[in-house]
Amino acid sequence: xxxxxxxxxxxxxxxxxxxxxxxxxxxxxxxxxxxxxxxxxxxxxxxxxxxxxxxxxxxxxxxxxxxxxxxxxxxxxxxxxxxxxxxxxxxxxxxxxxxxxxxxxxxxxxxxxxxxxxxxxxxxxxxxxxxxxxxxxxxxxxxxxxxxxxxxxxxxxxxxxxxxxxxxxxxxxxxxxxxxxxxxxxxxxxxxxxxxxxxxxxxxxxxxxxxxxxxxxxxxxxxxxxxxxxxxxxxxxxxxxxxxxxxx
Numbered sequence: 001x002x003x004x005x006x007x008x009x010x011x012x013x014x015x016x017x018x019x020x021x022x023x024x025x026x027x028x029x030x031x032x033x034x035x036x037x038x039x040x041x042x043x044x045x046x047x048x049x050x051x052x053x054x055x056x057x058x059x060x061x062x063x064x065x066x067x068x069x070x071x072x073x074x075x076x077x078x079x080x081x082x083x084x085x086x087x088x089x090x091x092x093x094x095x096x097x098x099x100x101x102x103x104x105x106x107x108x109x110x111x112x113x114x115x116x117x118x119x120x121x122x123x124x125x126x127x128x129x130x131x132x133x134x135x136x137x138x139x140x141x142x143x144x145x146x147x148x149x150x151x152x153x154x155x156x157x158x159x160x161x162x163x164x165x166x167x168x169x170x171x172x173x174x175x176x177x178x179x180x181x182x183x184x185x186x187x188x189x190x191x192x193x194x195x196x197x198x199x200x201x202x203x204x205x206x207x208x209x210x211x212x213x214x215x216x217x218x219x220x221x222x223x224x225x226x227x228x229x230x231x232x233x234x235x236x237x238x239x240x241x242x243x244x245x246x247x248x
Contacts, residue, residue, distance in 0.1 A: 010077075012042030015232035018073040018082040018109070019043065019224075020066065020102070022050040022198065026170040028085050028221050031203040035225040038236050046072040050086070050166075062086065063093050066101035079109040080232035085198045087114035087220045088136055091144040110231040114220035115144070117227035118194055119151045121218045121244050127191035129154045131184040131215070134196040135161040135169040144196055157187035169199040178205050178212070185213040195219040206242040216243035 017036065021028050029045060036043045048062055048069040070082065084090065084098050090113040099111040112120075122130070130153050134141050138160070145155050159180055163169055177200065181193050193215050195202050202219035209217050219242075226244050229235070238245040 010042070012040065012077070012080075014038075014040030015042070015080045015229075015234055016077045017041065017043045017228050017232060018070070018079045018106070019045055019228070020069045020082070020084045021045055021047050022086055022166070023047050024050055024166050025085065025199055026167070027201050028198045031201075031221045032225055034203065035222060035238065035241060036229070038229070038234060038238075041229070041232075041234060042077075044073050044077070046070065048086075060089075060093055062089050063097055063101055066098065067105050070102045070105040073106070079106050081110040081112065081228040082106055083117075083224050083228045084111070084113045085221075085224060087118075087144065087196050087198060088140045090115045091140070091147050112224065112227045112231060114196070114198060114224045115147055117223040118196070118218045118220070119148070119153075120227050120230075121223045122151075122153060122192060122194075125192060125216050125218075125244065127216065128152070129156040129190045129192075130218075131157045131181075131187065131190035131193045132196065133159045133180050133184045133193065135163045135172065135200055136197065137162055137164045140164075141196075148194070156190040157184050159184045159187070166199045169197060170201065172200060174201060174205045177202060178208055181205075181209045181217070182213060185215055190215060192216045192218055198224070203241070207240065210243060218244065 046069050095116045102111045141160050198220045206217045
């Protein structure tokens with residue numbers, strides 16, 4: 001027998017969000033799953049090719065691959081916001097080119113990335129002097145810092161794990177991240193700590209770092225998720241995720 005059925009609006013009754021994740025990323029989806037656990041918000045992932053080494057010569061290739069990755073998001077949906085989840089590549093390619101590539105496939109979506117989100121988060125928190133930490137090699141770290149300086153921030157202190165392999169970065173222990181953030185915060189007076197890289201497991205340690213340093217934390221994955229939600233008009237309280245989510 002043929003069964004009858006009714007249809008509804010689907011999962012994303014309040015917002016449909018898409019995120020383009022690096023092929024080798026092992027961190028973002030686990031952190032986004034918790035951050036985006038908001039009633040009526042649907043989150044969809046697609047992946048983009050990326051080699052294991054984060055270097056200035058490997059990052060620009062993703063610009064050519066972005067439309068194909070965005071095209072693998074569910075085509076029947078109208079996306080409110082789409083995030084490209086690579087801080088270092090955005091810094092090298094440029095946020096405007098990233099957004100144009102994604103909008104060539106999804107013209108109606110707001111587009112963001114970790115660099116744009118960190119800048120938006122910093123302005124939202126009213127901070128200007130940043131303690132900056134990353135896992136990147138020198139050339140990539142410098143590009144990211146230059147972008148933040150161009151946006152009007154000052155880099156008060158800087159530290160890096162100087163590791164170019166994302167698989168290793170995703171296994172940096174939480175205690176090491178906390179210790180590194182404290183070192184960067186202690187090196188010079190700053191208003192906030194930036195922890196750059198979507199592979200770095202920051203979500204669980206943000207409350208501890210904010211507590212021990214007294215500084216708000218802007219980390220790639222939480223900042224990107226926060227900005228995507230705000231671009232989609234979602235500002236539900238998200239306690240326990242850090243000061244960026246606490247400030248209205």
